[in-house]
Amino acid sequence: MAAVFLGTIVHSKSFSEFESFERGFLAVSASGKIIGIGHDYQAWESSNPVLAKDLEVVRLSDYQFLMPGFVDCHIHAPQFAQVGLGLDMPLLDWLNTYTFPLEAKFSDQQFAQQVYKSVVEATLRCGTTLASYFATNHLESTLILAREAVRQGQRALVGKVCSNCNSPDFYVETAEEAVSGTLAFVEEMKKLGSPLVLPTITPRFALSCSKELLKDLGDIARRFDLHIQSHISENLAEIEVVKGIFKTSYAGAYDDAGLLTNKTVMAHGVHLEDEEVALLKARCSSVAHCPASNTMLSSGLCDVQRLVNAGVTVGLGTDVSGGNSVSIQDALLRALDVSKHLDFFKKQNIRGMGEAKTQDPNYVQLKYKQAFYLATLGGAKALSLDHLTGNFALGKDFDALLVDVSVLESPVRRLHVNELVEKFIYTGSDRNIVEVFVAGNRVKKGCQTT
Ligand SMILES: [Zn+2]
Structure with missing residues (x-):
């Protein structure tokens, strides 16, 4: 035009x-x-x-x-098939009961085609001009998602999910399969040749990948100068398991593998420690704030102001289907709600809670124009695509x-x-x-x- x-x-x-x-x-x-x-x-x-x-x-x-246009920094495209369902459990139970069985079905390419056509339509209808998608472990159906984004004209990062441990028998791959599948995906995306739709390296989360696999994925990202996405510090129970396995912080586990770069976006970051925030800032890595999902899966309240004040770039994610809406406008409103709730905790002596440990009489709530930024330019920066889009x-x-x-x-x-x-x-x-x-x-x- x-x-x-x-x-x-x-x-x-x-x-x-x-x-x-x-x-x-x-x-x-x-x-x-x-x-x-x-x-x-x-x-x-x-x-x-x-x-x-x-x-x-x-x-x-x-x-x-x-x-x-709105930028969704974190969305699981296959989980669109269960959006709004099964939100009655915390993260690890939710994954095992609902989500892994659903994602395993994406070995069926016809099913994948049907769901991926719908999710791209739905996100575009809600104004998402740029989405960072997790697909599943399956190479072929991940390519179907990328082709759908190209066909419908959406700007997108698309990742073949990698997981080789701490996963159910029916939905797991070997480290070799994860690496060869990722390399094949990157190669196929080159052939697709779209300026709008790019591959992104996608370890599901530290817990579902061995140290060796994380390192191999970090090497691939560096070799091809690729974007990277994963999850970090979403839920307290998960963080303890990660620390036990990796003998370092959650952010440290990714950093040791070379996965924290200026093209990395990590979803959640609800419970990051100060040293981890400083590490993300030092690596120019970003956080996708997913307020709906953090509430639905009882993960916690992410303090966006704390991250922004520390110099970390933040965008918004719907985290479908941990989040119940594909709309970033909804995520924007939820981000404002979460910020207000944090403000209450920091300033009120709430009955029954005793004296909150995090009292801060000078805390400043997020304003709607700042949330608008997170939903647009902040998201584009978080995905390292702000030279092309975002404002x-x-x-x-x-x-x-x-x-x-x-x-x-x-x-x-x-x-x-x-x-x-x-x-x-x-x-x-x-x-x-x-x-x-x-x-x-x-x-x-x-x-x-x-
Ligand atoms: Zn997620």
Whole structure:
């Protein structure tokens, strides 16, 4: 598309800097790059006549605005088949009872095709223009997921999951199979040749991989300069087992294998110790905050402010199906809730709890514009793709949502630019997202094709 949008445009420039243009403009080139943004289109047009030539003019209504697409830093695509089900157990029981049996079924490629088509459709419908997907141990069905993302036009990182120990007999591989499967996957992804969909190295979590396998995966990531994703410090019981096996901290177990790099995103980080936070910061590794899942699986309250203040990059994850929603807008709201609940603990003497150990009268809650950052640019940074996407900086790809807050009912009065965003965050749903663009292509409608 070559177009200019005239109306309200919003995006984040950093965790603390939110920028909005009321009656502004955003121009996109035929190649899907952002070529102009600002308050005064006429001034831009007259000083850039060549760029402005042949742009289709799209006028937004008073209730519409453009924002960057949502980034889901952590989602298990196969678990979409059980989203909203089986959320009555803590992590390790939940894995054994529901999740491993489900994932084992992805040896069936027809089943994989059906589920993966649906999950990409659902995430796009909810405005996820970039997702970091875990698939399963199976090479063929993981490729099916990657092809679905390409076909439907979503930007994605896709990982063949690796696990060679502490897993059930019906869903485990040898270290050799994990390594050869990962190498074959990377090779097949090269043949797929998509600029939008890339492979990511995916040890399931430290507990399900031997030290040797983790190290081999770290070597592959370094050799091919690949992204890396896994889980860290999600649940107290799990952390004790990891420490017992690896004789170091959870972060130390990954670092020893070369798996903490500037292209690494680790889900959760609920219970990270100070030394682990410092290690993540030193390695420029990121955290995917998954508030819904942390609540559903009774893992705990992740203190995002603590991580951000320590200089760690944080994005949001739905963690389907530990999380019950595929929507990052939902994750954004849950992140605000979790931050408020932490604030209560730090400032209130709650009846029955005694004096909380973590009292902090100066604690500052997350604000909605900061959560908006986590859901967009923070996520893109966490996935090391912020040179391409995450906000509307000149030269980036046009990954965007056209939001209309009047789809279900018109607000009772005209809303100020920031109020439009607030209204969408606190009361909106996927129905308010009327268009989704990835690299300049309209994809929301395309996702309903076969
Ligand atoms: Zn997960």
